[in-house]
Amino acid sequence: MKKKKISISFLAGGVVLLIILGMAVVPQAFTSQSPISQDMSALLQAPSSAHWFGTDELGRDIFARVVYGTRIDLAIGVFAMLVSAITGTLLGLVAAYYGKTVDACLMRVLDVMTAFPFIILVIAIVAIMGSGIRNMFIAIWLVGWKDYAKLVRSEVLSEKNIEYVAAAKTLGYSNLRIMLRHILPNVIDGAFVYAISDIMMCMLVGASLSFLGLGVSAPTPEWGAIISGGRTFITRAWWISVFPGIVLAVTGVAISLVGKGTADMMKGR
Amino acid sequence: MKEFNYIIKRILQMIPALLVITVIIFAGMRLIPGDPAITMLGTHYSDAAAEGLRHKLGLDQPLFFQYLLFLKQVLTFDFGNSITMNAPVWDLFKQKAVVTLTLTLVTAIFTIIISFIFGYAAGMSRHPLISKTIDSIALVMLSIPEFWIGIQLMLIFGLNLKLLPVGGWGSTWPEHIRSMILPAISGAMGTSALMIRNIEEEITKIKKQDYVDFAYSKGLKKGVVRNRYILKNVMVSTVTLLSMRVIGMFAGSVVIETVFALPGLGSLLMQGIMARDYTLVQSLVYIFAVIVLVMNLLTDISYSFLNPRIRLE
Numbered sequence: 001m002k003k004k005k006i007s008i009s010f011l012a013g014g015v016v017l018l019i020i021l022g023m024a025v026v027p028q029a030f031t032s033q034s035p036i037s038q039d040m041s042a043l044l045q046a047p048s049s050a051h052w053f054g055t056d057e058l059g060r061d062i063f064a065r066v067v068y069g070t071r072i073d074l075a076i077g078v079f080a081m082l083v084s085a086i087t088g089t090l091l092g093l094v095a096a097y098y099g100k101t102v103d104a105c106l107m108r109v110l111d112v113m114t115a116f117p118f119i120i121l122v123i124a125i126v127a128i129m130g131s132g133i134r135n136m137f138i139a140i141w142l143v144g145w146k147d148y149a150k151l152v153r154s155e156v157l158s159e160k161n162i163e164y165v166a167a168a169k170t171l172g173y174s175n176l177r178i179m180l181r182h183i184l185p186n187v188i189d190g191a192f193v194y195a196i197s198d199i200m201m202c203m204l205v206g207a208s209l210s211f212l213g214l215g216v217s218a219p220t221p222e223w224g225a226i227i228s229g230g231r232t233f234i235t236r237a238w239w240i241s242v243f244p245g246i247v248l249a250v251t252g253v254a255i256s257l258v259g260k261g262t263a264d265m266m267k268g269r
Numbered sequence: 270m271k272e273f274n275y276i277i278k279r280i281l282q283m284i285p286a287l288l289v290i291t292v293i294i295f296a297g298m299r300l301i302p303g304d305p306a307i308t309m310l311g312t313h314y315s316d317a318a319a320e321g322l323r324h325k326l327g328l329d330q331p332l333f334f335q336y337l338l339f340l341k342q343v344l345t346f347d348f349g350n351s352i353t354m355n356a357p358v359w360d361l362f363k364q365k366a367v368v369t370l371t372l373t374l375v376t377a378i379f380t381i382i383i384s385f386i387f388g389y390a391a392g393m394s395r396h397p398l399i400s401k402t403i404d405s406i407a408l409v410m411l412s413i414p415e416f417w418i419g420i421q422l423m424l425i426f427g428l429n430l431k432l433l434p435v436g437g438w439g440s441t442w443p444e445h446i447r448s449m450i451l452p453a454i455s456g457a458m459g460t461s462a463l464m465i466r467n468i469e470e471e472i473t474k475i476k477k478q479d480y481v482d483f484a485y486s487k488g489l490k491k492g493v494v495r496n497r498y499i500l501k502n503v504m505v506s507t508v509t510l511l512s513m514r515v516i517g518m519f520a521g522s523v524v525i526e527t528v529f530a531l532p533g534l535g536s537l538l539m540q541g542i543m544a545r546d547y548t549l550v551q552s553l554v555y556i557f558a559v560i561v562l563v564m565n566l567l568t569d570i571s572y573s574f575l576n577p578r579i580r581l582e
Binding site: 108111112114115116117118119120123124125127128200204207208211212224227228230231234235238241242244245248249250251252253255256257 | 282285286287289290293297298300301408409411412413414415416417418420421423424428516517520521523524527528538539542550554557558559561562565
């Protein structure tokens, strides 16, 4: 059998993603400038060798702000995805495994949840709890788990009738053990692939919320917030909003490439 | 007859869901910290004014009674007056819905054009370079935030080239449509990317089916096979995807509307949230929920028309 080679796009995505991870972990290694210190002698300066991405209306270095913002945006993507994925997977697993009433309950909850459009629900939750990064997390979590629950539920429904589950039951294993040790590893692939692209979706939602003024607020560097802040000066300083958007898109593409590569490798197993 | 029963069943199923939705919206509104009367009055606060407003909003009534009041509003589609805009919510909705509906429609048209051209080309081409290029374009389109591309388009075509309006809605229909072009392109990006992938995957899958081989060997022309045998079968999943995304566009237009200062439903909702106009927000969220439920039902029904093999049960 031909051994599956690692594709170039996977490799390229991986390298870019590593750089971005580096920016998130040690931002000071990428820029010597501070993301929040203001410089009144360098307001709205165009990109130059001193300020690669230019400066904003308070003389802050955009490159530094973008680099320091990486940590926040990536954290939103990864953690919002993780909490949703774990909650959704477990709920879908339990509901489908026990079936009947438990499953019916989950389905009704999902029915109601689908009635609310994603962004409206997130905005409404943030409105109820107040804006801010923590509440944004909670909002994405409360809305995001349902896709995982749906995915895992349908997988478990077909999986639980396979012989090995019956065998495990005959051996007297507890339901918990059967669910977590036997069924879960067999149904997790789909959710895993979805989760990788979900990181990007969560990042975009987080950036959109910050753009609307409902997420990360002012001095904190976050890509969506920087773009939003640059909107006022769009005619005089295009660089403020252009660069964070490009970095966001590049990050998204890198994550998708890595996700696609991983999915291909999993298929090849 | 079977279809009819199915539709009735689905509509009946919607009733409990809608009831739960009203409870959630109502509870959500009461969970907002602070006294709505105080937040709404802001600097105009006085004890008497707050008392008056509470009475007007029914907030001096017991909770259960307040819920019944909301339920009555919901059932009669008479949502009362928006506090901050001083107009009936239903009128505001109708007025703003025109903008959002136009935006959604133009966006959907752009999405269909973009995704079918690229998806068809990628799926049908035998040249891997073409499909690879289109895949990459789709990937980039999917990763670009719509508000960012909106701002850039506005800068390039609106401010620098002065070809299209920068924002706003205009006052005549030609102006309306012109003002929709940039928002629609921005909004169409993400959905187009998903649709391109979907169309491409479906075409590649269907191309290999026996009935396509048979059609070719029957001596049918390439174009006939492509349009009648392949494209028609691609439609089923594509229409589903599109209709789901269109519902999302209609209800989730808030970001695009904010970028282009369009006076649509998304802007209205944001205004309501920012001004703490609870009557407006709770009514709007409810109306959106009803629209989504109805549209979902219509999507499910349309399955069986597009693909008679799917039985409605």
